[in-house]
Amino acid sequence: DAKTTQPPSMDCAEGRAANLPCNHSTISGNEYVYWYRQIHSQGPQYIIHGLKNNETNEMASLIITEDRKSSTLILPHATLRDTAVYYCIVRVAGANQGGKLIFGQGTELSVKP
Amino acid sequence: GAVVSQHPSWVICKSGTSVKIECRSLDFQATTMFWYRQFPKQSLMLMATSNEGSKATYEQGVEKDKFLINHASLTLSTLTVTSAHPEDSSFYICSAPPAGGPNEQYFGPGTRLTVT
Numbered sequence: 664d665a666k667t668t669q670p671p672s673m674d675c676a677e678g679r680a681a682n683l684p685c686n687h688s689t690i691s692g693n694e695y696v697y698w699y700r701q702i703h704s705q706g707p708q709y710i711i712h713g714l715k716n717n718e719t720n721e722m723a724s725l726i727i728t729e730d731r732k733s734s735t736l737i738l739p740h741a742t743l744r745d746t747a748v749y750y751c752i753v754r755v756a757g758a759n760q761g762g763k764l765i766f767g768q769g770t771e772l773s774v775k776p
Numbered sequence: 777g778a779v780v781s782q783h784p785s786w787v788i789c790k791s792g793t794s795v796k797i798e799c800r801s802l803d804f805q806a807t808t809m810f811w812y813r814q815f816p817k818q819s820l821m822l823m824a825t826s827n828e829g830s831k832a833t834y835e836q837g838v839e840k841d842k843f844l845i846n847h848a849s850l851t852l853s854t855l856t857v858t859s860a861h862p863e864d865s866s867f868y869i870c871s872a873p874p875a876g877g878p879n880e881q882y883f884g885p886g887t888r889l890t891v892t
Contacts, residue, residue, distance in 0.1 A: 762808055766819045
């Protein structure tokens with residue numbers, strides 16, 4: 664699976680958009696970009712994933728560059744409860760691919776009042 | 777969304793004893809489950825893949841005789857830490873992708889193990 668690079672930490676003001684970048688320059692054509700987050704002392708939570716088109720769900724938006732070498736997770740209106748470590752993971756989708764997730768160091772997002 | 781539970785949520789044991797941690801998928805079946813370990817201020821490290829009806833697959837450097845994994849049914853996987861030592865103290869987390877379902881995985885809330 665391709666390696667990802669994320670900034671170790673970011674701050675965001677409550678109510679503002681949080682934009683979390685991720686570089687995955689060695690991504691392969693059949694690899695998806697997944698985002699998970701982990702609130703302190705809890706299990707990780709799935710946020711969103713995508714292949715090449717931008718995706719949006721009730722939690723966030725995922726913007727993937729045209730060359731697919733980087734992406735940005737957008738939390739449109741961050742709240743204090745969004746304070747967590749956010750992990751960008753690249754892997755081939757589908758249960759027949761093993762399904763295991765390899766976590767990097769992630770970005771620690773602090774949402775401040 | 778799908779729910780994965782873990783039991784116990786925390787456990788304290790004495791050095792040399794064994795501890796069993798359960799991971800259950802509550803509203804879906806999972807032919808595969810994953811076990812992770814997380815030390816303070818560090819990321820999750822994949823330990824092993826638990827396969828229903830067959831042997832677990834361990835990641836490099838993880839002792840299979842120390843971390844026994846059993847996937848007895850489509851909704852239950854157990855991790856037994858044998859002859860635990862203080863260095864085994866960690867946060868253990870399991871995850872499961874729903875069989876035949878979407879690609880995202882659902883994680884349990886984790887089990888905090890402290891070995892004294």
